[in-house]
Amino acid sequence: MSKTQFFQTLDEVLKTPKRIAVVSHVNPDGDAIGSSLAFSQLLRKLGHDVGVMVSNDFPEFLAWMPGASTIHIYDKEADACNQILDRADFVVMLDFNHLSRAGLIQDKLKSLEIKKILIDHHRDPNLEEFVCALSDTQVSSTSELVAETVLHFGEQYLDESIATNILVGIVTDTGSFAHSMFHPQTFTICAKMVEWSASYNQIHQLVYDTFSEDRLRLLGYAISNKMEVLDEYASAIISLNKEELAQFHYQIGDTEGIVNYPLSMKKMVMSVLVTERQGVIRLSFRSKGSFSVHELAQKYFNGGGHTNAAGGTLSCSMEDALKLLHQVLPEYQEMLVQQ
Numbered sequence: 001m002s003k004t005q006f007f008q009t010l011d012e013v014l015k016t017p018k019r020i021a022v023v024s025h026v027n028p029d030g031d032a033i034g035s036s037l038a039f040s041q042l043l044r045k046l047g048h049d050v051g052v053m054v055s056n057d058f059p060e061f062l063a064w065m066p067g068a069s070t071i072h073i074y075d076k077e078a079d080a081c082n083q084i085l086d087r088a089d090f091v092v093m094l095d096f097n098h099l100s101r102a103g104l105i106q107d108k109l110k111s112l113e114i115k116k117i118l119i120d121h122h123r124d125p126n127l128e129e130f131v132c133a134l135s136d137t138q139v140s141s142t143s144e145l146v147a148e149t150v151l152h153f154g155e156q157y158l159d160e161s162i163a164t165n166i167l168v169g170i171v172t173d174t175g176s177f178a179h180s181m182f183h184p185q186t187f188t189i190c191a192k193m194v195e196w197s198a199s200y201n202q203i204h205q206l207v208y209d210t211f212s213e214d215r216l217r218l219l220g221y222a223i224s225n226k227m228e229v230l231d232e233y234a235s236a237i238i239s240l241n242k243e244e245l246a247q248f249h250y251q252i253g254d255t256e257g258i259v260n261y262p263l264s265m266k267k268m269v270m271s272v273l274v275t276e277r278q279g280v281i282r283l284s285f286r287s288k289g290s291f292s293v294h295e296l297a298q299k300y301f302n303g304g305g306h307t308n309a310a311g312g313t314l315s316c317s318m319e320d321a322l323k324l325l326h327q328v329l330p331e332y333q334e335m336l337v338q339q
């Protein structure tokens with residue numbers, strides 16, 4: 001479906017007032033929250049009845065975002081969320097394209113046979129599931145696609161809240177413009193958001209300069225004590241088990257960004273962070289260049305994502321997860337060292 005077709009269909013859908021549920025992915029990040037808030041604020045301005053939800057709580061450093069308190073957290077208020085979903089004419093999936101990424105909301109979504117709309121930048125969507133889809137893996141973020149959608153309806157729909165939410169999504173998904181910046185258009189859109197009073201300086205401070213002492217010490221510990229550098233694979237692995245996380249009084253979001261640090265070493269191509277949470281092992285992958293952590297995560301770790309950023313989960317012990325990781329590395333050695 002082309003962009004033109006998407007907007008035509010969306011125009012058609014939104015011609016009359018609708019009840020719309022906006023859903024983003026489990027463990028929501030800045031782009032999930034930014035795109036969901038900005039899009040729901042647009043929908044309300046267009047006269048629709050909107051409920052926004054995610055499976056579990058978002059990190060504290062996103063709580064200041066305009067409208068963040070309107071987001072329903074499924075694991076705290078399942079009844080309210082189910083009610084929104086039961087009444088909805090459409091559900092809009094933002095920043096994910098597979099129901100399994102909806103966390104606790106997925107079973108309800110599967111049971112409803114509700115009409116779905118997609119706005120997303122992850123790979124391999126099953127486009128047949130959607131009434132219309134704006135799916136583009138070559139943009140910085142879902143928030144960038146939401147910005148295009150807002151501008152499709154007209155610049156008069158922009159305001160400081162929408163602009164700020166969009167800019168948070170772009171800033172966080174690009175690591176402050178360090179990666180996933182493929183097109184000049186991303187900067188053009190950011191400039192437009194700044195014109196509409198989004199403050200890059202403020203966003204940067206509110207998102208990044210909010211570490212607790214424990215979080216900063218956890219980062220130091222992860223790098224000093226737990227980083228395994230595998231030069232022969234141009235890779236590094238950091239693992240943190242639940243006792244270690246507890247030692248630093250782990251809060252949601254505290255491990256965010258740790259995975260990026262190993263890539264700041266010269267010649268590193270891949271970095272993996274392995275953490276243990278509530279009985280599951282979560283893996284976070286980052287890479288440079290054309291090495292696809294999406295494929296690796298999809299093939300061995302029940303996950304996926306983007307070429308340079310992906311995630312996965314395993315239901316096993318930390319030891320077994322690390323063993324598997326070391327086992328699969330030789331298969332990728334040639335590609336990793338060629339980068």
Ligand SMILES: [Mn+2]
Pocket residue numbers: 031032095121141142173
């Ligand atoms: Mn995203």
